[in-house]
Amino acid sequence: MTWNIEIKNWHAVAAWTWDAGDDVCGICRMPFDGCPPDGKYPGEDSPVVWGVCGHAFHLQCITKWLSAQTEQRCPFCRRNWEFKAAATAEGGPGANQQAA
Ligand SMILES: [Zn+2]
Ligand SMILES: [Zn+2]
Numbered sequence: 387m388t389w390n391i392e393i394k395n396w397h398a399v400a401a402w403t404w405d406a407g408d409d410v411c412g413i414c415r416m417p418f419d420g421c422p423p424d425g426k427y428p429g430e431d432s433p434v435v436w437g438v439c440g441h442a443f444h445l446q447c448i449t450k451w452l453s454a455q456t457e458q459r460c461p462f463c464r465r466n467w468e469f470k471a472a473a474t475a476e477g478g479p480g481a482n483q484q485a486a
Contacts, residue, residue: 412462413447436470439463 410417411434418434433445441462443451448467452458458467 411444411447412441413443413451416444418442418444437465438468438470439465440470 420432434442435445435448436442437448437460439460439462441460443461448461451461452467459465460467
């Protein structure tokens with residue numbers, strides 16, 4: 387049953403990709419490693435983005451939220467929303483090596 391182990395490993399890798407500190411999107415309440423309502427597939431097709439305030443949402447969710455607002459504010463803390471360098475935007479998961 388070697389293949390079963392391989393599947394589990396794949397899941398583990400997929401899970402760490404969205405290390406947002408919170409497991410669910412604050413807008414759609416769906417897990418970051420799951421599908422947002424408008425997403426077709428979890429993972430690469432539903433990237434997670436961070437604001438400078440430190441809150442994270444699915445890209446689709448925050449984009450939809452911002453487009454519905456007159457001011458670009460985080461739905462959580464109401465601070466001005468600015469996209470922080472997204473781990474998924476460029477370079478893939480490896481780009482998220484932000485040394486604390
Ligand atoms: Zn979402
Ligand atoms: Zn915020």
